[in-house]
Amino acid sequence: MEEKTETVHLQPVAEPAKDGVPASFADDEDYDPHEHRQVNRPTNDFETLVHLLKCSLGTGILAMPQAFARSGLITGIISTIIVGALCTYCLHVLVRSQYDLCKRLRVPLLTYPESMSAALTRGPPALRALARPSALAVDIFLVVYQLGICCVYIVFIAENIKAMVDDYYVMDVKIHMVIILGPLIAFNCIPNLKILAPFSTLANLITFVGLGIVLYFLLGTEKKSQTPLDLWGSYKTYPLFFGTILFALTAVGVVIALENNMKTPKSFGKPFGVLNVGMTFIVLLYIAVGAIGYVFCVEKCSDSVTLDLPQNSWVAMSVKAMFAVAIFISYGLQCYVPVDVVWSGYLRPRLLQSHASQPKLVASEYALRIALCLLTFVFAVSIPRLGLFISLFGALCLSALGICFPAMMEMCLSWADAGATGRGRMRRLKDWLLFIFGIVGLVVGTATALLAIVESFM
Template structure:
């Protein structure tokens, strides 16, 4: 059996002072670069993608087209500097890997500011709560997506009103997602991602071929919309790149972590493929159906013949994708929970602790889904808050703190100021998006309670 080629030398890591110790090949529950690309792509190719045509309707055709590339670029940048900073601190602290919360703690622990060092645990808790809300939001969207498509197929058998139908469908979904979340190893989760990707591609191909055969309406569609619609569109597009919180868990399980940021490595490959697919889906979906586009494009596809299988394929891929998203929560919180719980209840079986912890969080996502049963509201709300924090605010902030001392010794004053100004600009955009997005989404939520059977984001 041939040995794997040596990992590429990251010249950039040498230039910014990160090459402190040589990283060894990881052992145990690890995955290959191709499996990492597949798992990360699957975490982005999920239920949120099928709401992108609706997001383009909210933002206007050409504004949405332009913003798709901008949002992809910002997410790529945030993910890149997040991994660079994490790998640097992992080497500095002589640890093989860091999850997002412990990475935030190490950022503060190694900072020159006493205020940050004294409050490193508080920062870790803030980051963990952000990621928790983000992952739970994604999982609740998955349940909503499954329920929405189930109602589209067999809604007449589930109840007389839309609210009753969604409640019954969500309860059925709860049983199914609970089963898929009972598995623990990354290898199993990545296998789910593989199977899920197959279902996703089958469903996407059928939807795309149907969409491109529709009379194209691009000349009739508005180029832009109002401020609220644009902000909602940004939130939905940010949500579509829902893999931000899977970045570090996947990098931590990569056999050769140097392959993650390599020129044709895991992150560049994933971002290019996902960005191209998402832009194509948004453009052709919106120009194919125009103002008739639904919050999920799957409900614009006919229910008979081959097209009825599309809903089934995409429900299955979302079902498996739920376990991929919730893996982040288990990975971050389970060890600490188990340690404290077993100290207090030493006679409780370990399997009961494990499965009970998992089912509890699945149940939380179920209650979130039935609390706000509108995809067009839940998706931008999650994307514009936690998604923007994880993608545009935390990474540049943590990079500046992590490399502040290194930049003083390795960069000229002009280079250092350019990095600082750019990162502050990205943070400012993120904070503005959050404030505007929260306002727009709460307006939509209040309207949804007044008219529960009418989509409110339009």
């Protein structure tokens, strides 16, 4: 997103509780948060849909052929539809819960961590002590996920550059990572999203053109492998598929920002609104790339489908260069999120409390940007496994951010509305099932990815 929306920070609840529900959460049907939002240059429905689509076309979709190789063709198609529907539903739950909390608190906007904290504050008594830690947990998962994306991007850029230059001079992929480190740090030190906006537009254009060329090669080139297709896959590798598909489909932070920045936010979650239309198109596109890429490569699918294109074609080589440039630009945009969370939420307030001077504040922010860039570089060099990185961070972070936390928020809101009675029992049961499913996906997917990473070094 090019524009940042203004966020009202939630204050601690101090009013006495009544019937187990804090008084400050009293309903007020006259207050509509959407009417009180002040957004600079809000987007219309079509612009929001375009933003949603372009934010979903990155390394995740390029890893779909390998994901299908781990799940099997039929299992991959069915599972992508199911997981896509589940992710879309959980995003609806998250947006709906945030709106309800804003309405009750009489504020126009709440961040994801603030919403999580507010929901637990009004939930069952046993969960209220977790209100403040839950906000920290959301921030941690967001930061880890975004830094994980940056690690994936470094590996992706280096592997595609290596594929382009190996015919002329062979170097280890880690050497390529060292070469791009300086430019990455310099690009990550750009502090303003407005400056990054033109680069973002260029990256989006390159990505769309590159993806079209990739599909052209997959459909018009002789198959890379003649091995029979695996239709059903194996339960042993399925968790890796699950992590990859979550990484590709679940854009929690993007969805919240898009809905917050809309001119007509009520149309976002309608049956034929932006979210459903966008996610339907995204799921179909991911199935197309995954299935076509898997039929082309079968068991020889690389971590990114760009690495499976013919080496003797200048057009295929240009696609690698295009995606390398696009992902390089996107690195600065993705790293902006953890920098903003850590700097604005934690580091800057502490420095202001210590009466730090303006030069020290500026130096500290740049030091943070460089440190986070170096951190992602160290992880990428230590574990240069693109596909496994995608599965790991998808299972670890997005199972929590995209499934567990939204289910818990709705569960707490439903409990508060029904009190200790049986009203809303089916909704709470559904939320418990979603939460358990997310936890299982997190544990099994993360463990499988970590085990695969360890085995890859043996």
